Amino acid sequence: MRAQISKWGNSLGVRVPKDLAVKVGLVEGAQVEIEAEGGRIVISLPTPRYALAELLEGVTPEAMGEAFDWGPDAGREIIE
Numbered sequence: 001m002r003a004q005i006s007k008w009g010n011s012l013g014v015r016v017p018k019d020l021a022v023k024v025g026l027v028e029g030a031q032v033e034i035e036a037e038g039g040r041i042v043i044s045l046p047t048p049r050y051a052l053a054e055l056l057e058g059v060t061p062e063a064m065g066e067a068f069d070w071g072p073d074a075g076r077e078i079i080e
Contacts, residue, residue, distance in 0.1 A: 035042045
């Protein structure tokens, strides 16, 4: 698929055809990463980054239930 480069302020821009945007999940306002690889320009969706607090949200002893029940303490694990 070919597209035309246009001037956009001090930069250059290229329009992404709708069918191609839909195919890769691009929507208006989406953030993308742009890189030069050899003689190519690669535009990709960024990998999501999460804060530890977001990942642990809702993780409580009650929510975990018996997920990590290793059985009764034995040997030096026993706390008296």
